Amino acid sequence: MNVVPERRRMSAVPETRKMSPVLTIASLTVREAVRRRLVAAFAVISVVLVGASGWAFYKLSHGGAFTSGETNLALPQAVVLFMFMFSFVVALSASAVGSLAVSGEIDSGVLQTVVARPVRRSEVMLGKWLGLAGLLGGYTAIVSGLQLAVVYWASGFVPPDPAAAAALVFAEGVVLLTLVLLLSTRLSALAAGVIGIALFGLAWLAGVGGTLATAFNIHALHTASEISQYLLPTDGLWQGAIYYLEPSSFVTQQLAGSPVGQGDPFLALAAPSWQFLAWAGIWLLLVLALGLVSFERREL
């Protein structure tokens, strides 16, 4: 008896609606995050953190330790701090999952079986990017929504434009994810992840330096900071998110209350310019395209 079945006529294998390889890989990436309990782990941690923040915000608003004026100043700052923590989680996650997505799978041998199929490597990488960006987007939307809902419940505070703030935190994560994916087409997963996080930290530090430079009129430092925002737009996007979390009355009070108020790294005086946002979009597309070409040309 034959082990291998007789060859079927090709007409017996009906070809129906076929999913694009990009979407196939994207859904596989999301499924992996769910199956490997990444999503569950993030859900548990986020619920705990948001729950704890609810308690903190309630105490801040109803504890009686502060005057209403002090509370009005403290609430936006606390919201920014919590969102800063979540943006850091988004960035760290983007770096970790992005570095493993290409380099890690090449090292483990998983990608070798996939790229030998009739799919372009660029489709494989675009699928991974799409899946991971979708996960980051879902996480940012849910955790920002939960956080701001809890803040509203505990204190009645609503930031000026929470959706814009969440979108910018998401954009920050996607920018870093795209960079790390590019790095992981050529470097080891560990190197790509570490470099991604280090560059993210440096960009943030350059942003802080720029804020101080503005406060103390240090032109060279200000210029260096602006250049760094264009080289890696993560901090510029984060500054944009801050702007949409803080009411203008709060900004005015902060500047009035301290001679160096504008040196506060958690204070944004202006909305991100459209030129900067357009550049961030172009930067993202360029780095993504570079990553696709790099992976296409990578020898396996």
Next chain:
Amino acid sequence: MASPAIHAIELSKRYRAVVALAGLSMTVARGEVFGFLGPNGAGKTTAVKLLLGLARPTGGEAMVLGAPAGDLQTRRQIGYLPELFRFQSWLTAREVLFLHCKLMRLGRQSWAVQADEALHVVGLDGRGDDKVGTFSKGMQQRLGLGVALLGEPALVVLDEPTSALDPVGRHHVRVIIRELRDRGTTVFLNTHLLEEAEHVCDRVTIISKGRSLATGTLAELKVRRPSARLRVTGLPGGWWRRLASFGRWTEETGEGDWLLVEEMAAGRVPELVAAIVALGGRVEAVIPEQQSLEESFLKLLGEA
């Protein structure tokens, strides 16, 4: 006339100062089982990667199924089992097969049948819903073979397909390869196991240090089949005529009654012993001499 399954001309690959493949030329006809034989580090896997478009040659060219190596559409007709690979450990075996059906753009209605058949062919019936992460290395290799057979490919490239398998598994793979040939599929078998090549290959190329040393059938390459030395008493006169079908016999002079049978097909030792006993002979000792095949191979490599 159909183009050859594989046609390589002076295919070369250099990694900086290291020459992995130094001008490989060969033609693999459609429907044959072609062995790519060589020791570890000979350049076999490099050649496979070049043929599949996973790496780019630094010289020469190759056509696979009539299209330049790596052609996207042609990959739909190629099944590939890599030497070193891993499937997504968090997927079940069936989900892995479905994923590859999807990547091959097979119609959704055929996935279940394709997956069940693949699982059956490689002996993983009943394990389709188990996570790949729970599979042994050998089971993963079986699944890899199943994945390579999806969509009835015209060319199956197997890179060391039995490296993680036990003897039963190795035998099973050989049966599968023979059946693939019977239905007209070309099989490119990359192996360092001479025995494996001898069992299934129509022709082989022997490769060493990135160069092809010789191409042809094993007989053409003067590779000797395994032989056996036997110490036998009580055989009736004219016994050698009755046992001639087993191979070429020589009576060894010296201590004891030793007989040497050469050019014997592999795996026939038990049958030979039974035949001797049936003739009334007493088998005192049997020493299978598998080394002769390897010695011939090593000799060929040594001459390179």
